[in-house]
Amino acid sequence: MRRELYQGMRAGLPVALGYLAVSFTLGLEATRAGLTAAQAALASLLTNTSAGQFAGFTAIAAGASLAETAFAQVVINLRYVLMSAGLTQKVAREASLPERLLIAFDVTDELFALGISREGRLQPAFYYGMMLVSIPCWVLGTFLGAALGALLPEVLLKAAGVALYAMFIAVIVPPARKSRKILLVCLAAMAMSWLLSALTELSAGLRVAIVALVLSGAAAWLPAGREDAHA
Amino acid sequence: MPEWLVYNLVIAMTTFLVRALPFLLIRGPIRSPRLRAFLEMVPYATLAAMAFPDMVLSTGNTLSGLAGFLSAVLVGWLGGGLIRVAGAACLAVLVFELIL
Numbered sequence: 001m002r003r004e005l006y007q008g009m010r011a012g013l014p015v016a017l018g019y020l021a022v023s024f025t026l027g028l029e030a031t032r033a034g035l036t037a038a039q040a041a042l043a044s045l046l047t048n049t050s051a052g053q054f055a056g057f058t059a060i061a062a063g064a065s066l067a068e069t070a071f072a073q074v075v076i077n078l079r080y081v082l083m084s085a086g087l088t089q090k091v092a093r094e095a096s097l098p099e100r101l102l103i104a105f106d107v108t109d110e111l112f113a114l115g116i117s118r119e120g121r122l123q124p125a126f127y128y129g130m131m132l133v134s135i136p137c138w139v140l141g142t143f144l145g146a147a148l149g150a151l152l153p154e155v156l157l158k159a160a161g162v163a164l165y166a167m168f169i170a171v172i173v174p175p176a177r178k179s180r181k182i183l184l185v186c187l188a189a190m191a192m193s194w195l196l197s198a199l200t201e202l203s204a205g206l207r208v209a210i211v212a213l214v215l216s217g218a219a220a221w222l223p224a225g226r227e228d229a230h231a
Numbered sequence: 232m233p234e235w236l237v238y239n240l241v242i243a244m245t246t247f248l249v250r251a252l253p254f255l256l257i258r259g260p261i262r263s264p265r266l267r268a269f270l271e272m273v274p275y276a277t278l279a280a281m282a283f284p285d286m287v288l289s290t291g292n293t294l295s296g297l298a299g300f301l302s303a304v305l306v307g308w309l310g311g312g313l314i315r316v317a318g319a320a321c322l323a324v325l326v327f328e329l330i331l
Contacts, residue, residue, distance in 0.1 A: 014314055035235055043235075046243035056242040060234075066241055073245040079277055080246075084253035086273045089261060097254075104251040109281055114313075116274045158290045159299075159324040165286035166303040166320035168278040173307030173316075175275070182275050189279035197284055204285060211280035212273055219276075220268035 001125045008129020011118075015110045015130065015167065016137040021160030022050055023138045024152065027145020029054055033061040037146035044142035048108050048135060051205050052076050076205035082212050083112040092121040099124040106131045110164055113171045181219065189215050286320075295327035 030040035059069040176183040287296035302323040307316045
């Protein structure tokens with residue numbers, strides 16, 4: 001239990017550093033919605049999600065209704081349904097419902113990527129370890145971004161922002177190298193994601209959900225996709 | 232209650248519910264081979280779709296974004312772990328942004 005917690009904290013450290021940079025820009029956005037640094041930090045403590053919070057702050061700034069704001073959150077966060085569904089099968093069998101719900105609180109793109117790629121079953125303690133280092137950084141970064149504004153050179157923020165995307169790459173490339181099926185799904189997902197982002201006005205969250213539904217579905221239901229299924 | 236708090240509570244609640252729903256509905260192992268094959272592919276499809284083209288576009292300069300993306304793929308392919316992949320991508324973006 002303790003070892004899992006410690007390993008989770010170590011695994012979460014690079015994510016936490018990336019969060020520091022991303023939430024910094026989130027804090028900037030929050031001030032545009034009229035929030036103070038402390039209010040923005042509290043918002044980040046309650047919700048850990050970049051795209052959803054960006055959309056939320058934009059909605060507040062634009063004076064959107066509560067119902068509109070909630071609906072936009074559901075749409076943007078739809079991909080988390082798929083991620084959580086994946087994690088239900090990955091998490092240790094004996095994990096209790098409260099433990100599962102605590103994990104559910106922090107199903108972010110990055111922690112999902114690390115949790116799902118963990119060897120063997122995912123122990124709740126490992127996930128808590130990741131949360132323990134990444135949530136404070138998310139909150140602190142939001143606070144600093146709102147308080148300090150654009151003091152940091154933009155080029156540093158850009159470079160650091162890329163780190164989180166690089167983590168997705170680091171998770172998918174090794175298995176894609178070993179399995180032709182995974183490689184095909186990844187390439188098709190990138191192609192479809194690119195097409196959708198170029199041709200439509202879909203939010204990033206909804207686009208990802210659509211791509212994942214269609215391509216995982218195709219991989220599972222098409223005869224070619226089942227050939228090397230070893231599940 | 233102040234308005235900013237109401238909005239952020241609503242955002243927090245909806246986000247949590249979306250994330251918690253599958254954990255509430257799916258308690259045990261899924262037996263259907265198709266559904267299992269589906270869920271097995273979800274991580275790869277979601278992560279690939281999130282990385283591309285967003286990573287390339289994230290810097291506001293397609294060239295530096297592309298450099299970051301390609302370095303990440305290359306270092307990952309060569310067996311570099313999370314930190315090396317992320318480091319390579321950051322470095323590539325920095326170099327491109329500062330030089331070009």
